[in-house]
Amino acid sequence: MQYPEAIAKLIESYSKLPGIGRKSATRLAFYTLGMSDDDVENFTKNLAASKSDLTFCRICGFITSKTDDPCVICTDPSRDQSKIFVIENSQDEMAIENTHDYHGLYHVLNGVLSPMEGRGPEDINITSLITRLADHPEIKEVIIGLDASTEGEATTLYLGRLIRPSGIKVTRLARGLSMGTNVDYADQLTLTQAVNGRTEL
Template sequence: MQYPEPIAKLIDSYMKLPGIGGKTATRLAFYTIDMNGDDVTEFAKSLIAAKRDLHFCSICGNITEDDPCVICKDKSRDQSTVLVVEEAKDVMAMEKIKEYNGLYHVLHGVLSPIDGKGPEDINIASLLKRLQQNEAIKEVIIATNATPEGEATAMYISRLVKPAGIKVTRLAHGLSVGSDIQYADEMTLFKAVEGRQEM
């Protein structure tokens, strides 16, 4: 049986989301249809507003409504450290622990030759430019995920940054190999920041 076109389009739309297959997309589509009309309207408005109003900070690459973002504008933060993460959601995870008070830099991915992602495909050039233009930065903390791609990216950044005389550290114990920062609990993240090691 073929679904009516509006349902089929909705299913196709849900399937564009990562990790959503046909069955889940179908379930979500029918759930959406069963929702109250006002809730559906609010949901649609939220999607449109997020896409329309959010963009990347021109300094750190974090998701923001304002440019620069609130973290980059906050002069009370430690201006001498920059924590480098893969995705904007990792910034949110780190901010939850309330132990790190420095700046961030979002790469928007990692080096992955298999996927055809090289240094020019992620936000590394702007990090290097930022470090050259801001002599206050004394330490770069690399917080890429403990995956082969995350490790390769960390090593690549370390090789580029160290010659400039900037200390390069890596989040240490607490994060197991293969884990994503966004799924770690607050204590694990706290221990990882506390136990970072120079590269």
């Protein structure tokens, strides 16, 4: 026996989302049936709008509405034009903005190098970064803020080698203990990096 077509197809659509298996998709589909008409209508509108209204900023790669391209940060003259923060995706940019502590510009790679997934330098926003650095001599520092993972590490080293010859200062995020970590619970590598990167009191 099969579910009626309309629900079977909705289960299909939900199970295409990442981290949502058949069981969860079925649960979500039945939950949808119980949602208010307004909520479902908004959901469909918002899904459609996400494809039609959004684009990646033509300068920095941040997600932006098509009516705001270049994005609000790239067009904000009050931002420090001498620094570029290189991150993997728009969510990372949002996390850094939420610290309210950085006032420079960004460059969103929209990916990291990953030989395993067949993603090379030409598949992420590296060329546009290099062109941007060449066109804007006012840029004095590139801060690389990629994930502390193997792929993030490889991409960081690659970018460092690529940018350093131009004479621009290249920095990376500090490694050490996260807030709240107990020294005896920290993993070996983190502890080694915290010792090597110790700062004067």
